[in-house]
Amino acid sequence: MQEAIIHLPMFDNDGKPIGAIHDWLKRELCKLFGGFTSHHATGGWIDPTDEGKVYVEQVRRYIVAASPDFAERNEKLKALAYEAGLRARQVAVYWRDFNGTVSIDYIAPEDLMPTMPNA
Structure with missing residues (x-):
């Protein structure tokens, strides 16, 4: 088994809990x-x-494990991380794949909807 991680802020960019x-x-x-x-x-x-503004925020770190035999595990995790960032209306999402590679994937502005349902 190998571990992977998704970080998701506790609040959206307007300070509302998510x-x-x-x-x-x-x-x-x-x-x-x-x-x-x-x-x-x-x-x-x-x-x-x-202008180089520093942001500090509370996040929840999610850790999952999967066997190397699960061939699509990184692709599925990446899609899930992106969807979580999209739903949370984030600029980017931080995640680490099962091979240990860390990524910061930026959410495309055209993907963002004016308001996302909370569930």
Whole structure:
């Protein structure tokens, strides 16, 4: 078995809690990987498009495990991470694949809907 990780902020960019999106992600992780472990963390980043403003935010870190025999595991995790970032109306999503490669995938502005349902 190998582990992979998705980080998802606790609040959207307007400061509103996104608990329903976390609930959705938990269900999807269980469907795909049979379960998850999560814990709170604090993350920070610099926005190069906003005069180098530093953002610090509370995140939930989701850890899943899968066998190397699960050939599509990285593709499925990447799609799930992107969908979680999209639903949470994030600029980008941070995740680590089962091979240990870390990615920060930017959410395409045209993918964002004006308002996303919370579930």
